[in-house]
Amino acid sequence: MPDSRHSVSVAGVVVDDRGRALLIQRRDNGRWEAPGGVLEQDEDIITGLCREVQEETGLDVTPTALTGVYKNMTRGIVALVFRCKAEAGSLRESDETSAFRWVTADEVAELADEAFAIRVQDALTMSSTVPIRQHDGVDILG
16 A cells, blocks of 8 residues: 655745745755745644755744645645745855855756756746645656
C-alpha cells in the first residue's frame, strides 16, 4: 500500500519597494529559492511562515497574500507560498543559507529550477486567481 502521508511547507516571497523578490541560496544544495520550510506539527501556517523566513534571512515579515499552492508529486510535499513584506531585521546568513539575491521575475528563471522559479513569478505577478500547480521537484507537470 502506498504511503498516503503528506508534508506541508510554506515559503515567503519577500518583495522590496522596487518589485524584486528575495532569494536565498541554500547551504545544503546550492539552489536558489524563496525562504521557507516544513511546518511543525503543532504550528499554525502564518507562525510557521514567519519563523521559517526569519530563521533563513533574519527578516521579520508580514504575509500580504497567498499566491500559490504547489505539490511535489515525487516527495508528497504541499507548499503554500505567500507574498510578504519585510517589517524589521536585516539579512544575515544562517546554517541553512549562504547568500541572498534580490531578483526580478525574469532573473529568477535563470537562477532557480522551474518548480521554484514559478513560485516567485506567481507571487510577483499576483493574479486574482491563486494558481495550483504540480511538479516533480524540478519541472512543472501538466
